[in-house]
Amino acid sequence: MDRSAEVICVGTELLLGDILNSNAQYLAQQLATLGIPHYYQTVVGDNPQRLKEAIAIASERSQLLIFTGGLGPTPDDLTTETLADFFGEPLVERPEIIADITEKFAHRGWNVTPSNRKQALAPVSSQILSNPLGSAPGIIWQPQPDLTILTFPGVPREMHAMWEQVATPYLQASGWVQQTIYSRTLRHWGVSESALADRVQEFFDLKNPTVAPYASKGEVRLRISAKAPSEAEALALIAPVEQQLRQRISDDCFGTDDDTLSSVVGQLLRQHQHTIAVAESCTGGGLGQALTAIPGSSSYFGGGVIAYSNAVKETLLNVSAPDLAEHGAVSHPVAQQMALGVRDRLGTTWGISITGIAGPEGGTETKPVGLVYIGLAGPHGYIASQDYRFAAYRGREWVRWLSICTALDQLRRQYPNVLR
Amino acid sequence: MDRSAEVICVGTELLLGDILNSNAQYLAQQLATLGIPHYYQTVVGDNPQRLKEAIAIASERSQLLIFTGGLGPTPDDLTTETLADFFGEPLVERPEIIADITEKFAHRGWNVTPSNRKQALAPVSSQILSNPLGSAPGIIWQPQPDLTILTFPGVPREMHAMWEQVATPYLQASGWVQQTIYSRTLRHWGVSESALADRVQEFFDLKNPTVAPYASKGEVRLRISAKAPSEAEALALIAPVEQQLRQRISDDCFGTDDDTLSSVVGQLLRQHQHTIAVAESCTGGGLGQALTAIPGSSSYFGGGVIAYSNAVKETLLNVSAPDLAEHGAVSHPVAQQMALGVRDRLGTTWGISITGIAGPEGGTETKPVGLVYIGLAGPHGYIASQDYRFAAYRGREWVRWLSICTALDQLRRQYPNVLR
Structure with missing residues (x-):
């Protein structure tokens, strides 16, 4: 035919x-x-x-x-x-x-x-x-x-x-459909397409199901597609390959199909009856918007502070004025104090902060456009921050988008530790 | 040819x-x-x-x-x-x-x-x-x-x-281009496509330039397109038609071409050396994100409070607990107090608030999904709020998007009054 x-x-x-x-x-x-x-x-x-x-x-x-x-x-x-x-x-x-x-x-x-x-x-x-x-x-x-x-x-x-x-x-x-092609997508954050491809290279030679990588907006996906006469048979072909891929990839995989970083974080918070608050500088509210894109997020999202100016960082988040003066708003101490400050103010399990230089203006030699600090304050006195250098030439919205997703990814990755 | x-x-x-x-x-x-x-x-x-x-x-x-x-x-x-x-x-x-x-x-x-x-x-x-x-x-x-x-x-x-x-x-x-077609787009918020079309109906019969309406994501655009041997000649054909359209449309037109509601609001704030802070409930930070999408917005955007829970509305925005109990979080008094509260806290010229029911859950008979209150507190004791019923069947993100744009539009429309 x-x-x-x-x-x-x-x-x-x-x-x-x-x-x-x-x-x-x-x-x-x-x-x-x-x-x-x-x-x-x-x-x-x-x-x-x-x-x-x-x-x-x-x-x-x-x-x-x-x-x-x-x-x-x-x-x-x-x-x-x-x-x-x-x-x-x-x-x-x-x-x-x-x-x-x-x-x-x-x-x-x-x-x-x-x-x-x-x-x-x-x-x-x-x-x-x-x-x-x-x-x-x-x-x-x-x-x-x-x-x-x-x-x-x-x-x-x-x-x-x-x-x-x-x-x-x-x-x-009418006989047009002989086989169904059914796909399952594994979604990853915090890993490059080439690094992920290197880890699972031999899967790309499979014939049924096939495995193919896609990269889009900072995320890397692996699509597992099986041809079979029915969906159940296609799923049976996919399941063992998915399991092997997941073993190989470990925690860079945050979810499948329609999962998003926000929905995965929401499920974790809900599961553990945890709550969260955000303290945002360069993202201006985008992290809160992402978390609240999930229906029912009010059960774990308390709110947050958009601390665009230093004054707001001091008055609403208790960031230390000497630290702001000494290290600048885009720094480890300020990211950590923002996360702690919003967690204390709102009385949530987690506080998460973003402070960075989204550009196009505002960069310096030591603190270039694309430099972003993400702070995380959590249960049992947990406090940490990490710095990132996102590709400034891809523009302000790119830096802000990666900052939001990376903050959600940071929180997600803490969960195995929290449970210990 | x-x-x-x-x-x-x-x-x-x-x-x-x-x-x-x-x-x-x-x-x-x-x-x-x-x-x-x-x-x-x-x-x-x-x-x-x-x-x-x-x-x-x-x-x-x-x-x-x-x-x-x-x-x-x-x-x-x-x-x-x-x-x-x-x-x-x-x-x-x-x-x-x-x-x-x-x-x-x-x-x-x-x-x-x-x-x-x-x-x-x-x-x-x-x-x-x-x-x-x-x-x-x-x-x-x-x-x-x-x-x-x-x-x-x-x-x-x-x-x-x-x-x-x-x-x-x-x-x-190489002779492929005989005429240039040059377009200018007028952008409108707060008016339906059919209402706008009724006001400018006879312009749709023009031949050069042509005028055509487009509606997308709550916004209505009129595109004026002229054919001419050069861009200057095309612009000369467009200018008088644009002027007539603007007279007819008045303040529903917020800008042209690449303008956005955020960029137009930003220009107004900058022009008048005003500053702004946001207090967001159902939009969860989206209004702040929209305002800070504009490079250089730190000169007029102070920050804000994402007040998703009632507790945050009380502690960070000074919303009255009795009013929350009596009128509910989605109400005129709360919208106004949120706007006033964030303006006071951050010491800005304007405070703008959004509180509503984005859905899909949380609606009641008297307060259905899609009901949103927008509050605005400004100079000279200005305080106001308006309620909207956005189409709930179009989903949570639609309600949140219209809330954000309408809040920006509300502020923009205050400017002729502020100047008086």
């Missing part, structure tokens, strides 16, 4: 660069997960002649054509009628679509207009690919032997719902 | 959905700005046969082919040799590329390897499109009459630098 899919995104707004083509990435990921080969993507504007040419090319080389965009009510929306015209089949109004639009509009007190009626037209022999979230349905159509066409609106939310609820079951039932 | 460009992105990682095709959007915007028509985009994997087929199709229908990806040192990187093979021209090693790579590597103490030598190969009749940031250069090549090929690496940062520094001047010099 050498059938393949092709994605065709229709919309002049894509050719003008007004929107990013996230639909193509979504469909690519979905096709990869279902194990359906996919060799080409095409973007074409709202122009019937050029759309027809794209259909002609795609229907020669691919057997599953997936269209997004051009299903709306305006005269610009041409996908359905151009497809019908190309394959020489008449459009008919589908009463079930009119009924669906009428019902959806009734909720909002709207009337169905003539331009909505256009959305109810579909080729005679096509099935309707229903849209649970919007007024524009798609079609599932086999206009000729061994050619299947699926159409979706361009709105990502609607397209995703239709793909998951209707198109995926259809493709599974 | 009916010549057009086509973008061809090469990379199996795009077909697997591992990366988002931001290069296609970048090139689309750039082509639109230069006024070069662009009718198709194609994505194809690292496969020489399928890449050749894509070249065959594109060279029939387009006269400027722009390739991204496939220029690296590994055997997967096939763009240059496949192009040479398709058009039947031999590759030769270019000494200037070897010299450039050697020099770049010397800085890092690396040696040039045989796989780097592959990157020095280019078709005999092509020019080198130099890469100021990386080791993979592209080519500028006319393999046949009225067909121009430009190639770029897939790394966005390198591709952008090469586009701006080399490709754009080349296209201008």
